[in-house]
Amino acid sequence: KSVKNDLRRRLKVKDSMIQVIPNIVDANEIRQKAGEQLLPAALGLEPNNYLVAVGRLDKQKRFDRLLRAYAAAKVEQKLVIAGEGKLKGYLERVAINNHIQHKVMFVGHIDNPYPLIQQAKALVLTSDYEGLPTVLIEALLLNTAVLATACSGVREAVAGAKGAFIVPIRDEQRLAKGIQYICNMPKLAINA
Numbered sequence: 001k002s003v004k005n006d007l008r009r010r011l012k013v014k015d016s017m018i019q020v021i022p023n024i025v026d027a028n029e030i031r032q033k034a035g036e037q038l039l040p041a042a043l044g045l046e047p048n049n050y051l052v053a054v055g056r057l058d059k060q061k062r063f064d065r066l067l068r069a070y071a072a073a074k075v076e077q078k079l080v081i082a083g084e085g086k087l088k089g090y091l092e093r094v095a096i097n098n099h100i101q102h103k104v105m106f107v108g109h110i111d112n113p114y115p116l117i118q119q120a121k122a123l124v125l126t127s128d129y130e131g132l133p134t135v136l137i138e139a140l141l142l143n144t145a146v147l148a149t150a151c152s153g154v155r156e157a158v159a160g161a162k163g164a165f166i167v168p169i170r171d172e173q174r175l176a177k178g179i180q181y182i183c184n185m186p187k188l189a190i191n192a
């Protein structure tokens with residue numbers, strides 16, 4: 001719906017000319033793939049004791065914001081970032097400059113990230129903008145809490161879900177407090 005609203009506003013397209021077709025999410029397939037491999041264990045990760053972020057390493061996703069907020073949160077849980085992109089070197093420097101390089105894992109692109117998502121304490125999305133952030137829906141289907149910035153599409157993706165926390169887009173302090181809150185609570189019972 002947020003993409004529809006953007007089209008309407010920016011291109012002056014009438015409502016009657018736009019039909020919203022949501023992304024298809026195959027819950028059974030996602031759950032099946034989540035059990036296919038032992039990726040977290042292979043990476044030395046303890047279940048329910050790390051945060052995960054998944055996406056292209058580009059400006060829109062704002063992993064730099066995530067790294068700074070994670071550093072400010074001063075939590076024990078590791079942060080795993082799954083994705084490839086042109087900003088990888090820059091993001092590694094952000095981690096070093098914030099003295100968290102020993103707690104951050106850049107694992108690259110993963111064909112099946114579902115085991116990593118399913119066993120995480122929470123999935124974190126810090127984008128400036130999205131269409132419909134399907135990864136949030138997938139995480140909730142896997143009973144993993146989500147912490148996301150209030151960019152377009154987020155409220156629609158997590159509407160009514162227990163275990164979904166939304167913070168203002170450019171507020172790194174609130175993001176850091178959200179990270180602390182999630183890391184200090186027991187595993188949530190998600191109601192997606």
